[in-house]
Amino acid sequence: MDELKKTDRTTVRRLAKRSSYEKATIISILKEGLVCHISYVHENQPFILPHLYAVKNDKVYIHGSVGSFMLRALKTEIDLCFSVTLIDGLVLARSAFHHSVNYRSVVLFGTAKVVESEQEKTEALEALTEHVIHGRWAEVRWPNASELKQTIVLSVPIEEASAKIREGGPGDDEEDYTLDVWAGILPLRTVAEAPIPDPKMDKPTEIPGYVTNYSRKNR
Amino acid sequence: MDELKKTDRTTVRRLAKRSSYEKATIISILKEGLVCHISYVHENQPFILPHLYAVKNDKVYIHGSVGSFMLRALKTEIDLCFSVTLIDGLVLARSAFHHSVNYRSVVLFGTAKVVESEQEKTEALEALTEHVIHGRWAEVRWPNASELKQTIVLSVPIEEASAKIREGGPGDDEEDYTLDVWAGILPLRTVAEAPIPDPKMDKPTEIPGYVTNYSRKNR
Numbered sequence: 001m002d003e004l005k006k007t008d009r010t011t012v013r014r015l016a017k018r019s020s021y022e023k024a025t026i027i028s029i030l031k032e033g034l035v036c037h038i039s040y041v042h043e044n045q046p047f048i049l050p051h052l053y054a055v056k057n058d059k060v061y062i063h064g065s066v067g068s069f070m071l072r073a074l075k076t077e078i079d080l081c082f083s084v085t086l087i088d089g090l091v092l093a094r095s096a097f098h099h100s101v102n103y104r105s106v107v108l109f110g111t112a113k114v115v116e117s118e119q120e121k122t123e124a125l126e127a128l129t130e131h132v133i134h135g136r137w138a139e140v141r142w143p144n145a146s147e148l149k150q151t152i153v154l155s156v157p158i159e160e161a162s163a164k165i166r167e168g169g170p171g172d173d174e175e176d177y178t179l180d181v182w183a184g185i186l187p188l189r190t191v192a193e194a195p196i197p198d199p200k201m202d203k204p205t206e207i208p209g210y211v212t213n214y215s216r217k218n219r
Numbered sequence: 220m221d222e223l224k225k226t227d228r229t230t231v232r233r234l235a236k237r238s239s240y241e242k243a244t245i246i247s248i249l250k251e252g253l254v255c256h257i258s259y260v261h262e263n264q265p266f267i268l269p270h271l272y273a274v275k276n277d278k279v280y281i282h283g284s285v286g287s288f289m290l291r292a293l294k295t296e297i298d299l300c301f302s303v304t305l306i307d308g309l310v311l312a313r314s315a316f317h318h319s320v321n322y323r324s325v326v327l328f329g330t331a332k333v334v335e336s337e338q339e340k341t342e343a344l345e346a347l348t349e350h351v352i353h354g355r356w357a358e359v360r361w362p363n364a365s366e367l368k369q370t371i372v373l374s375v376p377i378e379e380a381s382a383k384i385r386e387g388g389p390g391d392d393e394e395d396y397t398l399d400v401w402a403g404i405l406p407l408r409t410v411a412e413a414p415i416p417d418p419k420m421d422k423p424t425e426i427p428g429y430v431t432n433y434s435r436k437n438r
Contacts, residue, residue, distance in 0.1 A: 013288055014284065034306060034407075039300065041264075045260075046258040046260050046265050047228075048256055048257075048267060048300045049302070050302065050322070050324050067233065069233065079265060083268070085256070087254055092355065093359070095359055095366075096344060096356065097360075101253075101351070125315060132309055132320070133405070136318075139401075140312070140315045141313055143315055147316040151316075182424045182425065182427055183417040184415050184420075186415075186430055187413070188253075188409055190306075196404040198388045198402040200391075200402070202397070208401055214309075
């Protein structure tokens, strides 16, 4: 298995047995997630913003308006920290202390580079659309020259990253197992509800299968 | 309505019409969220970690092991940025460019203080358990002196914060409305699946109603 090199800042110190540096694990978490949080430093102050992203060719891509304060800061190649967290369930123990959450998270460090090539930029925008909803790009009107000009796309290589994963049931203290408390896992999942058609559709249009069968799993 | 004072770092600049500084709005988003992301600066480097939290008395509380690197850093009262993001749906437009996401997010700035008083610490741990799953605290074994000693609890006042909210359907360019593309909203929601009992329960124990009816809405 392809492992990323551990660095000082990616080395998981707390509960290190939950960590992974396998590229395949990291990429599968990034593919299942929908939104990342990006943090950067501006005038010694940490900032975080939630953002859409895509994963392609061992890079994450983010995009936004050329007017975005964060993207303008990041394109100066300052350090950033990029994080994606999937919550798989609540772990209900007999003691308050041993309650936990099952999760899969990735933390990625690096600097962002502006995607200058028109071709890579368009492919990144395709990847971003497909990351949000697979099957959509083929159906929609693609970005025109003016839209491309208003959009900045940045890439960050998936080189310095780690995953952390907690799975399984509760672990209680030996003497607590006799307590009469329901214990176990409550799995959580993100699901799609019934699609709401835009009232401005002026002819009957069938809801595409990739909308009705939407899932973030197995991507 | 009670509004938080805007500061330079909480003022939303992009799409400012989506912003809110109303305390009630901010607190309702924080109550519905399960996990936050916290960012801080260590040796000029931004770090983010996902974390559980609770909201009580106009503060957010976080807790963890006294060995946690992040909590030890935060308790020196360095600046932090705290963020919670709820994803309500995908906004599917006729053009790739106008795709969007419906979300409600909060960004909070401040510094953390160690909760020293035993009473506030216990109440914060109760709030943390109840934030994860309402109804749980009354049933479980509460923290003992040794567990309290191993746990650090920090509070951050909800004073310098803003919310950003996007809702509603897609807005396309006038000429794209004639395109034969399904457009609308695909609502997303976090739901609980069937609870998985811990095989180590040594007597038949009914699944509590707060587990079977779990929801993050209307908290």
